[in-house]
Amino acid sequence: MASVTLKNIKKNYTKDVTVIKGVDLDIQDGEFVVFVGPSGCGKSTMLRMIAGLEDITDGELFIGDTLANDVHASKRGIAMVFQSYALYPHMTVAQNMGFALKLAGTPKAEIDERVNKAADILQITHLLERKPKALSGGQRQRVAIGRAIVREPKVFLFDEPLSNLDASLRLNMRVELSKLHQDLKTTMIYVTHDQVEAMTLADRIVVFNAGVIQQVGTPLEMYENPSNLFVAGFLGSPKMNLLEAQLVGVEQGAAVMRLPKGITVRSAVDASRGKVGDKVTLGIRPEHIQLADPQDANAIPARVDLIEHLGDIVLAYIEIPGINEIICLKLPGHMTGLKYGDSVRIAFPEKNVLLFDAEGLAFKRSA
Amino acid sequence: MSASHSAEKVLSSSAKDSAASKKRSRNMANSRKAQRALALAGQYAGLIAFAIFTCFPFVWALAVGLSTDPSNTWLFPRSFWPTEPGLMWFERVFTEMPFLKYLKNSTVMSFWTIVSVVVISVLAAYPLARLKFPGRNLIFVAIIATLMLPSEVNIIPNFITLKHLGLLDSYWGAIIPNFAGAFGIFLMKQAFEQIPQDLIDAARVDGATELQILWRVMVPVSAPSIAALSIFTLVNAWNDYLWPSIVITTRDKLPLAVGVFNDLTGPFAVSTSLVMAAIVLTVLPVLIFFAFTQRYFISGLDGAVK
Ligand SMILES: Nc1ncnc2c1ncn2[C@@H]1O[C@H](COP(=O)(O)OP(=O)(O)O)[C@@H](O)[C@H]1O
Ligand SMILES: [Mg+2]
Numbered sequence: 001m002a003s004v005t006l007k008n009i010k011k012n013y014t015k016d017v018t019v020i021k022g023v024d025l026d027i028q029d030g031e032f033v034v035f036v037g038p039s040g041c042g043k044s045t046m047l048r049m050i051a052g053l054e055d056i057t058d059g060e061l062f063i064g065d066t067l068a069n070d071v072h073a074s075k076r077g078i079a080m081v082f083q084s085y086a087l088y089p090h091m092t093v094a095q096n097m098g099f100a101l102k103l104a105g106t107p108k109a110e111i112d113e114r115v116n117k118a119a120d121i122l123q124i125t126h127l128l129e130r131k132p133k134a135l136s137g138g139q140r141q142r143v144a145i146g147r148a149i150v151r152e153p154k155v156f157l158f159d160e161p162l163s164n165l166d167a168s169l170r171l172n173m174r175v176e177l178s179k180l181h182q183d184l185k186t187t188m189i190y191v192t193h194d195q196v197e198a199m200t201l202a203d204r205i206v207v208f209n210a211g212v213i214q215q216v217g218t219p220l221e222m223y224e225n226p227s228n229l230f231v232a233g234f235l236g237s238p239k240m241n242l243l244e245a246q247l248v249g250v251e252q253g254a255a256v257m258r259l260p261k262g263i264t265v266r267s268a269v270d271a272s273r274g275k276v277g278d279k280v281t282l283g284i285r286p287e288h289i290q291l292a293d294p295q296d297a298n299a300i301p302a303r304v305d306l307i308e309h310l311g312d313i314v315l316a317y318i319e320i321p322g323i324n325e326i327i328c329l330k331l332p333g334h335m336t337g338l339k340y341g342d343s344v345r346i347a348f349p350e351k352n353v354l355l356f357d358a359e360g361l362a363f364k365r366s367a
Numbered sequence: 368m369s370a371s372h373s374a375e376k377v378l379s380s381s382a383k384d385s386a387a388s389k390k391r392s393r394n395m396a397n398s399r400k401a402q403r404a405l406a407l408a409g410q411y412a413g414l415i416a417f418a419i420f421t422c423f424p425f426v427w428a429l430a431v432g433l434s435t436d437p438s439n440t441w442l443f444p445r446s447f448w449p450t451e452p453g454l455m456w457f458e459r460v461f462t463e464m465p466f467l468k469y470l471k472n473s474t475v476m477s478f479w480t481i482v483s484v485v486v487i488s489v490l491a492a493y494p495l496a497r498l499k500f501p502g503r504n505l506i507f508v509a510i511i512a513t514l515m516l517p518s519e520v521n522i523i524p525n526f527i528t529l530k531h532l533g534l535l536d537s538y539w540g541a542i543i544p545n546f547a548g549a550f551g552i553f554l555m556k557q558a559f560e561q562i563p564q565d566l567i568d569a570a571r572v573d574g575a576t577e578l579q580i581l582w583r584v585m586v587p588v589s590a591p592s593i594a595a596l597s598i599f600t601l602v603n604a605w606n607d608y609l610w611p612s613i614v615i616t617t618r619d620k621l622p623l624a625v626g627v628f629n630d631l632t633g634p635f636a637v638s639t640s641l642v643m644a645a646i647v648l649t650v651l652p653v654l655i656f657f658a659f660t661q662r663y664f665i666s667g668l669d670g671a672v673k
Contacts, residue, residue, distance in 0.1 A: 074574030084672035086565035
């Protein structure tokens with residue numbers, strides 16, 4: 001087991017295109033860290049540099065206390081699980097899992113023992129003599145994970161390991177990966193573009209965009225207090241509602257914004273670094289918007305555009321006259337009375353309204 | 368009220384539409400079926416014609432070799448069916464010439480040719496397919512360009528080189544010039560380029576050196592290409608006539624192709640039937656080899672990724 005430390009890591013594939021633009025990150029021993037970000041933002045590149053499959057253009061990578069920049073992939077004490085599984089098609093499952101040990105000259109008896117132990121953990125003992133082509137996608141994924149476990153690495157690296165599986169299998173494997181981490185307590189770095197996987201698996205999430213870390217934190221911290229608009233929009237499903245607004249009042253521990261048509265909204269943030277008249281973006285999560293009493297004069301009038309019944313919850317998409325953005329509300333599953341065209345009144349609770357400045361940076365919550 | 372009315376109208380008219388389109392699609396399906404049958408028949412006719420075209424020399428040789436009475440040899444199509452069938456000519460192949468000696472020579476020479484061609488092609492193709500270095504494309508183009516040269520161009524320089532190496536009139540002299548071939552390098556390069564990068568990376572993380580990656584992952588995964596290259600090389604080596612007949616002068620070292628030609632044709636030839644029987648016996652080992660390699664022709668990459 002080991003920590004992983006990145007110091008100002010940079011990566012250029014060609015001279016003028018910088019894919020990773022200076023990443024600093026401390027990953028604790030035994031931590032489950034998820035790199036998440038849109039496709040093409042450099043997550044795989046980051047992981048492959050840690051694995052030793054890609055040269056590090058600039059910066060320092062420490063695995064444990066060792067500077068690992070120039071250490072060969074096989075000597076870093078890492079094991080990697082690939083999105084495509086990358087099983088050796090000409091070997092049986094057992095040979096696939098034992099290949100690294102065999103190359104390292106481990107005695108046959110010990111290889112068998114470790115392979116059997118890993119197969120037991122993953123419940124693939126009955127598959128050990130099969131070739132990969134006789135396995136289903138989920139089974140192949142287990143073998144790929146088994147191949148990593150057998151090596152007893154200091155750090156596990158996963159590159160979108162679940163994205164080739166169907167939805168239900170993905171859920172199962174997600175739970176099993178969590179369990180695996182609890183059992184092994186090994187440092188794990190996991191790459192995904194799926195924010196649900198990130199939220200459910202991670203001890204800490206690292207949100208990437210365009211080769212730059214946007215924010216690092218625990219899933220809930222990130223969900224509640226995104227540091228900028230990108231993170232706010234990326235985490236959460238359905239997305240956070242983001243509305244253009246103008247700052248009209250800065251008070252002690254609160255800000256007042258005006259939406260078009262003279263609607264005013266209050267937010268419990270410390271907006272002292274902003275000034276009246278600034279363009280800002282207001283953010284509120286779908287589950288925080290409240291349906292208000294139709295007689296409530298302070299609530300905002302709106303009209304229902306679309307209703308989606310998901311069983312446990314109802315998603316309502318509504319339109320406020322004069323505002324371009326469609327607003328999403330997450331309501332309890334029993335609210336089945338709403339339908340297209342209904343007039344409603346909604347309220348934005350002050351403590352749940354987030355505020356971002358013109359550069360997209362969040363104002364601190366005052367509470 | 369009016370809204371639901373118009374909705375009904377839309378519904379009924381769309382139902383009519385769908386009935387008409389079903390009919391249309393049925394007609395289309397019929398004509399499509401006929402087209403497919405026609406295309407299939409055409410394909411099979413072509414394949415059968417090609418099969419006859421390629422098989423007939425062998426069938427002819429076999430039928431003539433099996434005829435103890437050679438009087439029908441030149442009568443078409445009667446010659447395709449043995450007259451008074453018997454193995455007499457096949458037995459005489461072994462008494463009229465040192466067939467087994469030639470067979471052994473051919474086997475040894477072909478075996479080492481195949482091994483060397485595969486090893487050299489694999490080693491040359493790996494860097495061309497998988498490593499980045501300046502001049503890579505130029506080297507590849509130069510290798511491919513040698514395919515343009517007629518093989519006769521090589522005869523004199525190779526002869527002089529082998530003379531200086533003292534390899535004239537030896538097995539090695541007869542086969543060494545065939546070891547490095549552009550075709551094999553090209554074939555293996557194509558095969559290696561198809562291997563997913565993840566598979567190679569997985570082996571690298573598992574601790575394999577470049578050579579281990581090559582021999583323990585890339586080569587087994589490329590089995591179909593290697594089988595194809597082996598067969599191709601075997602046929603070429605087995606049938607090689609001109610070069611061995613130039614280099615080898617001792618009768619005991621001759622391969623089959625040269626031996627059969629020297630002993631059974633020309634002014635002292637015994638009979639066409641004997642030549643035909645010898646040819647059939649010469650081809651047989653190649654067919655057997657093909658039967659054994661055939662199972663490697665299925666894709667070696669199934670199950671690797673996704
Ligand atoms: N081998 C390569 N050569 C050049 N550019 C590459 C290479 N691999 C990835 N890239 C580029 O680097 C960027 C990040 O890629 P990647 O790390 O695969 O993204 P992600 O895994 O986040 O989807 C992309 O713009 C991609 O086109
Ligand atoms: Mg990727």
